[in-house]
C-alpha cells in the first residue's frame with residue numbers, strides 16, 4: 015500500500031514552474047504519484063498545482079484495469095499538460111446489472127503502478143460514497159442521445175456516465191479532458207453536455223487502440239475464452255468494411271447477432287456495432303471521415319487507429 019504523506023505541489027512535475035505549496039493536503043504517494051481519495055484532497059492538490067503555475071491541468075477519467083488504450087490517453091495528457099490527473103473509479107451508476115458491476119476487473123495496485131509509469135501526477139480514487147453520498151438524487155441526462163444505440167440497450171447507462179463525468183469535471187476543474195474514440199457515443203454524450211452546460215473544458219479524443227489481431231482493447235476482453243476471442247475478431251473485420259449491410263452479414267456469418275450495426279451521425283461519423291460474445295458484450299466503431307486536422311498533434315478529433323506499444 016502507498017504510505018500516507020503530507021503533500022505539496024513540489025510533488026508535481028515541471029520543476030522550473032514549481033513554487034512552495036501554500037498548504038499541505040492529505041494523500042498518499044506511490045513513487046511520484048499522489049493518490050487521493052476525497053473531494054477536498056483532490057481539490058487541494060489541483061489548487062496547489064495551479065498556485066504553482068502547473069497548468070494546463072489534464073484529466074483522464076478511467077475505471078481502472080488499465081491497458082494500452084488508457085496508456086495512450088495518459089501519454090497524450092502527459093505530453094500536453096503540466097499536471098496530469100487520472101481518476102480511478104468504477105462508477106456504479108453506469109452499470110445496469112449488479113452482476114456486470116461485480117464482475118468488472120479491479121486491480122488497484124497494478125493501476126497505480128501503471129499510472130506512475132505513465133507519469134501521472136495525481137490519482138483520484140474515491141470510494142463510492144465519496145461520489146454518491148447518502149441522499150444523492152441529482153442526475154445529468156443527455157436526453158435523446160442518451161437513449162439511442164448503447165443507451166437503448168443499456169437504459170440509464172449514459173445518465174450514469176454524464177453524471178459522474180460532470181462531477182469529475184466540477185471536482186477536478188481540468189482545462190483538458192481525455193477520452194477514447196473506442197466509446198464513440200460516450201464521446202458524443204460528453205461533447206453535447208460540454209456544449210449544453212457551457213463547460214469551459216477542452217475535449218481531446220484519442221484514436222482506438224487495437225490488439226495486433228484487430229480487436230479493440232477493452233477491460234472486458236479478459237473475460238473472453240480463446241474460442242470467444244476468435245469469434246470476436248469478426249467485429250473489427252465487419253467494421254473495417256465501413257458498410258453496415260456488409261458488416262451485419264459478416265457478423266451474422268460468424269454467429270454473432272448484433273444489438274445494432276449502424277452509421278451514427280456523430281462528430282466524426284462512425285460505423286458502430288455492439289455484439290454479445292458468450293457472456294461478454296463488446297462495442298467497437300470505425301471513423302468514416304478523416305478529420306480536417308488529421309495528423310495534427312493538437313487535433314481534437316481522433317485520427318488513425320493505433321496499435322498498442
Ligand code: AMP
Pocket residue numbers: 075076077078082083084086087192193194195196197220221222223224230231232233
Ligand atoms: P474505461 O476505463 O473503460 O472507462 O475507459 C477510460 C477511457 O479509456 C475512456 O475514455 C475510453 O474510451 C478509453 N478507452 C478504452 N479502451 C480504449 C481503446 N482501446 N483505445 C482508446 N481508448 C480507450
